[in-house]
Amino acid sequence: NAGVTQTPKFQVLKTGQSMTLQCAQDMNHEYMSWYRQDPGMGLRLIHYSVGAGITDQGEVPNGYNVSRSTTEDFPLRLLSAAPSQTSVYFCASSYQKNTEAFFGQGTRLTVV
Amino acid sequence: RKEVEQDPGPFNVPEGATVAFNCTYSNSASQSFFWYRQDCRKEPKLLMSVYSSGNEDGRFTAQLNRASQYISLLIRDSKLSDSATYLCVVNLNTGKLIFGQGTTLQVKP
Numbered sequence: 519n520a521g522v523t524q525t526p527k528f529q530v531l532k533t534g535q536s537m538t539l540q541c542a543q544d545m546n547h548e549y550m551s552w553y554r555q556d557p558g559m560g561l562r563l564i565h566y567s568v569g570a571g572i573t574d575q576g577e578v579p580n581g582y583n584v585s586r587s588t589t590e591d592f593p594l595r596l597l598s599a600a601p602s603q604t605s606v607y608f609c610a611s612s613y614q615k616n617t618e619a620f621f622g623q624g625t626r627l628t629v630v
Numbered sequence: 631r632k633e634v635e636q637d638p639g640p641f642n643v644p645e646g647a648t649v650a651f652n653c654t655y656s657n658s659a660s661q662s663f664f665w666y667r668q669d670c671r672k673e674p675k676l677l678m679s680v681y682s683s684g685n686e687d688g689r690f691t692a693q694l695n696r697a698s699q700y701i702s703l704l705i706r707d708s709k710l711s712d713s714a715t716y717l718c719v720v721n722l723n724t725g726k727l728i729f730g731q732g733t734t735l736q737v738k739p
């Protein structure tokens with residue numbers, strides 16, 4: 519049972535580099551989202567999607583782009599990495615808008 | 631004001647103790663509510679959903695008070711393995727989950 523799969527698990531970037539965090543789910547969930555978690559801040563919503571082709575901004579969207587071309591995949595792009603984007607990133611999916619979310623194992627990103 | 635507020639703790643309790651966490655939310659349009667558990671910065675995992683009528687799962691009991699906009703989690707007979715961070719989560723019926731900061735529980739032998 520794969521569930522929600524995130525890659526990579528760890529990444530170190532230099533300031534200004536770009537990269538894509540991958541997220542895939544095999545549960546046919548319509549809803550997918552990206553969160554970042556920083557010490558003392560809890561999980562904060564970056565972007566979310568209610569279905570293929572539909573995305574919207576969350577609480578902290580600046581510096582990140584997303585797209586949802588398929589139900590299964592929801593990649594998160596960092597256009598020009600900054601040290602402030604050092605964080606743990608979690609992808610989540612849920613079957614319906616009111617149901618519980620399932621999380622990937624996280625990506626620990628350090629920007630130097 | 632944060633949309634979902636929790637006391638970050640830590641709560642330090644002996645094994646066998648009963649401990650309760652509370653959480654308040656600000657958006658009265660919130661539709662569904664959950665408690666998640668998170669270990670050592672691993673991914674959050676669903677502990678239980680919270681229903682208006684209250685619900686129980688073994689040693690865990692969750693309550694929802696819509697009028698006062700708060701959610702509670704009661705853990706009875708605490709085990710060492712209950713040590714974790716407990717996240718209060720509110721769903722605004724849009725697919726967006728809003729997380730509280732989390733409450734840290736340490737159960738001591």
